[in-house]
Amino acid sequence: EDMTKSELIEHLNETVKPDEGSIPAFVIADPKIYDLEHRKVFMKTWIFIGHETEIPNKNDYMLRDLAGYSIIVSRNADMSIRAFYNMCTHRGMKLCRADKGNKSAFVCPYHGFNFKNNGDLIGVPLQKSIYGEELDKSTMGLTEVRIESYKGLLFGTWNEEAEPLDDFLGDFKWYLDILVGRAEMEVIGVPQRFVIHSNWKIGADNFVGDSYHTMVTHGSIAKLGMVPSATYSKMGYQIHSDHGHGLNLGTPNPDFAFPEELIDEYKANLTEEQFEVLSTLKNMIGNIFPHLSFLISHTKVKGQLISNTTVRLWRPIDHDKMEVIAWFLVEKNASEDWKRRSRESFVLTFSPSGIFEQDDTEVFTDITAAAKGPMPVMKQLTYNYTMGMHREPVDFIGPGVAYDDKFSEANQRNFYKYWLELMNS
Numbered sequence: 001e002d003m004t005k006s007e008l009i010e011h012l013n014e015t016v017k018p019d020e021g022s023i024p025a026f027v028i029a030d031p032k033i034y035d036l037e038h039r040k041v042f043m044k045t046w047i048f049i050g051h052e053t054e055i056p057n058k059n060d061y062m063l064r065d066l067a068g069y070s071i072i073v074s075r076n077a078d079m080s081i082r083a084f085y086n087m088c089t090h091r092g093m094k095l096c097r098a099d100k101g102n103k104s105a106f107v108c109p110y111h112g113f114n115f116k117n118n119g120d121l122i123g124v125p126l127q128k129s130i131y132g133e134e135l136d137k138s139t140m141g142l143t144e145v146r147i148e149s150y151k152g153l154l155f156g157t158w159n160e161e162a163e164p165l166d167d168f169l170g171d172f173k174w175y176l177d178i179l180v181g182r183a184e185m186e187v188i189g190v191p192q193r194f195v196i197h198s199n200w201k202i203g204a205d206n207f208v209g210d211s212y213h214t215m216v217t218h219g220s221i222a223k224l225g226m227v228p229s230a231t232y233s234k235m236g237y238q239i240h241s242d243h244g245h246g247l248n249l250g251t252p253n254p255d256f257a258f259p260e261e262l263i264d265e266y267k268a269n270l271t272e273e274q275f276e277v278l279s280t281l282k283n284m285i286g287n288i289f290p291h292l293s294f295l296i297s298h299t300k301v302k303g304q305l306i307s308n309t310t311v312r313l314w315r316p317i318d319h320d321k322m323e324v325i326a327w328f329l330v331e332k333n334a335s336e337d338w339k340r341r342s343r344e345s346f347v348l349t350f351s352p353s354g355i356f357e358q359d360d361t362e363v364f365t366d367i368t369a370a371a372k373g374p375m376p377v378m379k380q381l382t383y384n385y386t387m388g389m390h391r392e393p394v395d396f397i398g399p400g401v402a403y404d405d406k407f408s409e410a411n412q413r414n415f416y417k418y419w420l421e422l423m424n425s
């Protein structure tokens with residue numbers, strides 16, 4: 001209804017109760033919440049923008065979205081990666097309009113101002129004759145965007161005061177090492193992109209801690225024999241850390257699903273403990289706050305168990321709409337054959353044509369539609385997040401708060417706790 005911003009925040013503080021396992025359903029599809037999230041969450045935190053290997057060569061660039069704004073991410077001549085707001089400083093035209101390419105400079109489609117990929121304005125058509133000495137090009141460079149990377153994952157932020165990415169990821173880096181630091185990894189192909197009518201938080205919530213749905217939503221996959229049993233999704237650990245990050249480690253694995261010939265590389269890149277996690281890993285599903293989810297999953301492709309590694313953004317477009325952007329990553333030093341089969345296993349499972357993806361998408365869109373229900377209902381409807389509240393954390397060889405199976409909603413409670421903290425900031 002007609003709440004002011006401060007009334008809305010007050011209302012959130014009264015109704016969002018992660019510690020009690022209760023989250024009001026209106027936070028999913030209320031446009032006002034969405035607006036507030038944009039300012040308090042997406043403009044404040046580190047947002048994933050891509051992987052360094054997407055622009056491997058000098059002068060490669062890609063356009064990315066940073067909290068709803070277009071940025072150019074470009075590899076300079078010195079091989080450093082820099083990012084700029086995609087707006088010409090003359091009259092504000094969108095400077096670059098291609099998704100990706102290779103260019104050392106960008107010419108504006110409006111009046112032809114020419115910007116080097118380090119942001120400098122280097123050329124103005126007819127400058128001498130029309131401006132004389134009056135134009136100081138050195139003050140008209142592109143606006144640089146703050147970016148940092150961790151093991152190839154590139155993040156950007158509009159928040160000048162944001163803590164360093166390293167601190168934001170904190171303890172969670174230990175697990176990200178297994179995901180993207182276990183070997184030299186590369187992105188293959190362009191990310192898959194598709195738009196669905198879902199609020200972004202449902203995707204984050206699903207990946208951060210919802211192993212429970214697997215046996216039901218994806219029950220048909222167990223029936224097909226593609227996974228060992230219907231309750232396989234319970235076994236393992238659920239772990240979370242500060243800043244709302246969380247993951248689920250499925251163990252034990254029936255087979256080592258990574259390329260055997262890379263074991264030395266894994267051992268060189270990981271600690272003994274991390275390697276132990278990798279070698280007993282059945283799957284690994286999680287979410288880096290706010291909306292970068294990741295997955296290592298194993299699928300049988302032609303009788304052989306193959307792992308695939310993906311990261312994905314639930315990029316918000318509106319309160320009830322998001323673009324899913326999914327990157328496929330693979331060990332650079334694996335054989336071409338292994339890479340191909342790994343990619344096949346990704347396409348079979350998580351991609352617009354993947355069996356898991358299609359199951360999940362149905363659920364995400366239906367939850368979003370229902371969350372737009374009539375006010376008398378929505379006023380009192382809360383989601384139940386109490387699973388595992390009676391349980392104590394266990395000791396685990398990695399950092400964070402860990403539970404010794406995956407059927408818990410501790411990670412979602414942790415996610416919403418940080419979300420509420422930011423909404424209040």
Ligand code: FES
Nearest residue numbers: 088090091108111
């Ligand atoms: Fe770009 Fe004029 S708006 S050159």
Ligand code: FE
Nearest residue numbers: 214217356360
């Ligand atoms: Fe699922």
